[in-house]
Structures are given as structure tokens and as C-alpha cells.
Amino acid sequence: MVNNLAKHLSLNDNTMIPSLGFGTAELKGGKAADSVSFAIKHGYRLIDTSPNYGNEEEVGKGIQSALGNDAAREDLFISTKVEEDDMSFEGVQKSVEESLGRLKLDYIDLLLIHSPSDNDEVNIETWKGFEAVLKSGKVKSIGISNFTRKELKPLLDNATVTPSINQVELAPGNVDWDTKEFCESHDIVIMSYSPLKKGQLDNETIKKLADQYGKSPQQIALRWTVDLNTIPIPRSGNEEHIQSNAEIVDFSLTENEVQAIKDLT
Numbered sequence: 001m002v003n004n005l006a007k008h009l010s011l012n013d014n015t016m017i018p019s020l021g022f023g024t025a026e027l028k029g030g031k032a033a034d035s036v037s038f039a040i041k042h043g044y045r046l047i048d049t050s051p052n053y054g055n056e057e058e059v060g061k062g063i064q065s066a067l068g069n070d071a072a073r074e075d076l077f078i079s080t081k082v083e084e085d086d087m088s089f090e091g092v093q094k095s096v097e098e099s100l101g102r103l104k105l106d107y108i109d110l111l112l113i114h115s116p117s118d119n120d121e122v123n124i125e126t127w128k129g130f131e132a133v134l135k136s137g138k139v140k141s142i143g144i145s146n147f148t149r150k151e152l153k154p155l156l157d158n159a160t161v162t163p164s165i166n167q168v169e170l171a172p173g174n175v176d177w178d179t180k181e182f183c184e185s186h187d188i189v190i191m192s193y194s195p196l197k198k199g200q201l202d203n204e205t206i207k208k209l210a211d212q213y214g215k216s217p218q219q220i221a222l223r224w225t226v227d228l229n230t231i232p233i234p235r236s237g238n239e240e241h242i243q244s245n246a247e248i249v250d251f252s253l254t255e256n257e258v259q260a261i262k263d264l265t
């Protein structure tokens with residue numbers, strides 16, 4: 001059985017990544033640290049944060065408390081982002097130093113542009129900064145977030161390094177199929193954020209499948225996002241949810257069932 005929590009997928013830069021991770025938006029203070037260390041203790045290896053979640057320090061504490069006991073640094077995959085104010089060549093260098101300081105890490109596994117600028121030149125200059133931090137070794141893999149084909153095309157035309165990941169909103173009933181297809185044609189993996197619709201997953205098709213498989217609607221949704229070859233990063237501050245969200249490898253959806261959920265969009 002594939003261990004979806006260990007690094008087993010290969011990105012276009014040959015970096016290995018798990019097929020399911022843990023999101024941390026809105027987890028604050030001790031809750032963020034405790035949830036992250038609980039998640040790592042229970043097998044999660046991919047942890048996603050961002051400067052604008054205001055929790056990198058606490059996420060870092062959660063990581064530090066798990067290191068050595070529940071996981072080795074090289075088994076973890078930590079992603080963070082660069083915000084709008086730092087979207088320049090120098091801004092990226094500064095942002096990485098600040099994130100490393102808050103997380104108390106020597107390197108970041110994945111750095112993402114959090115959201116594209118409307119100005120392609122800003123995206124391109126920022127990407128040059130990403131390529132520089134990649135070269136420096138402070139970041140192991142670089143990617144983007146919330147880019148559609150429109151912003152991605154000019155970036156690719158000017159990039160030396162192709163982004164490895166595009167982190168976009170993706171859940172049952174909420175998929176930008178054009179962006180997904182465009183990314184896949186460039187060997188860019190989709191990381192699915194808000195895969196549980198921020199807790200508002202309420203749909204009859206999903207509920208029926210959950211009853212049929214003896215699973216929760218959340219597990220059906222996460223299984224589906226994995227079956228679409230994307231990497232979901234559900235967030236939870238609830239220990240029971242953190243554990244059950246990872247238990248999605250002991251069943252699989254049929255092609256028809258995958259299609260039925262696709263038809264919701």
C-alpha cells in the first residue's frame with residue numbers, strides 16, 4: 001500500500017514529496033504548534049504555511065518539537081510563501097531569510113509565490129529571485145500559487161526553472177480545469193488548497209459515497225483530489241480530524257465515482 005504521507009512522488013526537479021499534506025492557515029499560537037507536532041507524530045510529513053498566516057514561528061515550534069522524536073528533518077517537506085510586498089528580486093531574498101528565522105530551519109523545501117501580480121514583469125522579476133534562492137540551496141524547490149494559464153504562460157516564457165508546483169483552490173465542485181490541464185502539460189503538479197471547502201463540504205453525491213464506503217465525506221473528498229493526481233493539504237485543529245484525514249489509502253473510488261464528483265463542477 002502506498003504511504004501517502006511519506007515522500008514518494010517525484011516533482012519535475014526530482015524532489016520527492018508526499019501525496020497529502022497538512023495546511024495551517026488560521027491555526028494560531030499554541031494551537032498551531034500543537035496541531036503541527038500532532039500531525040507529524042501521526043505521520044504527516046508535508047506542512048504548508050505562509051508569512052501572512054502569522055504562524056510561521058508557531059509552526060516552527062511544532063516542527064522543532066517533533067524533530068528527533070517523530071521525524072528526521074530530511075523526511076519533512078516544509079512549504080512557505082512570498083507575499084505581495086516582497087515581490088521583487090531583493091524582496092524574495094529578504095522574505096526567505098525572515099521565514100527561515102521564524103521557522104528556525106536551515107532550508108525551506110518549497111517556496112511559492114503566494115499570488116500572481118497583475119503585472120507580468122513583477123512576476124518575472126520575482127521568479128528570478130526564486131531561481132536565485134534555489135541556487136543558493138536555502139530553498140530546495142520553487143513554485144507558484146493561484147496562477148492561472150493567463151499569468152503562468154508569460155512566466156514560463158521567461159523562466160529558466162519551470163515551477164514544480166502550482167498551489168490552487170481545488171475541491172469537489174470547485175476546480176479550474178483549464179489551469180489544471182495547462183499545468184499538467186508543463187509537468188507542474190497541482191497542490192490542492194481548501195480541499196474540504198473550508199469545512200463547508202455539503203453534497204449529496206459525496207455523502208452517498210461516504211455511506212457506501214463507511215468513510216467520512218472529508219475522506220471521500222481527499223481521496224478524490226488524490227485520484228486527480230493533486231496533493232491536498234487539508235487543515236485541521238482537531239486531533240480526530242487530523243488523523244482521519246490521512247486515512248484515505250485503504251479504499252479507492254471507481255472511475256465512475258471519480259467522474260460523478262468531477263461532474264459537480
Ligand SMILES: NC(=O)c1ccc[n+]([C@@H]2O[C@H](COP(=O)([O-])OP(=O)(O)OC[C@H]3O[C@@H](n4cnc5c(N)ncnc54)[C@H](OP(=O)(O)O)[C@@H]3O)[C@@H](O)[C@H]2O)c1
Binds near residue numbers: 168197200238
Ligand atoms: N495558496 C493560497 O492562497 C491558500 C489559500 C487558502 C488555503 N491555503 C492552504 O491550504 C490549507 C487548507 O485550506 P483551508 O484551510 O482553506 O481549508 P480546508 O482544509 O478546506 O478546511 C478546513 C476546515 O475543515 C474542517 N475540517 C478538517 N477536517 C475535517 C474533518 N475530518 N471533519 C470535519 N471538518 C473538518 C476544519 O475544522 P477543524 O479544525 O475543526 O477540523 C476547518 O474548519 C490552508 O490551511 C493553507 O495551508 C492556501
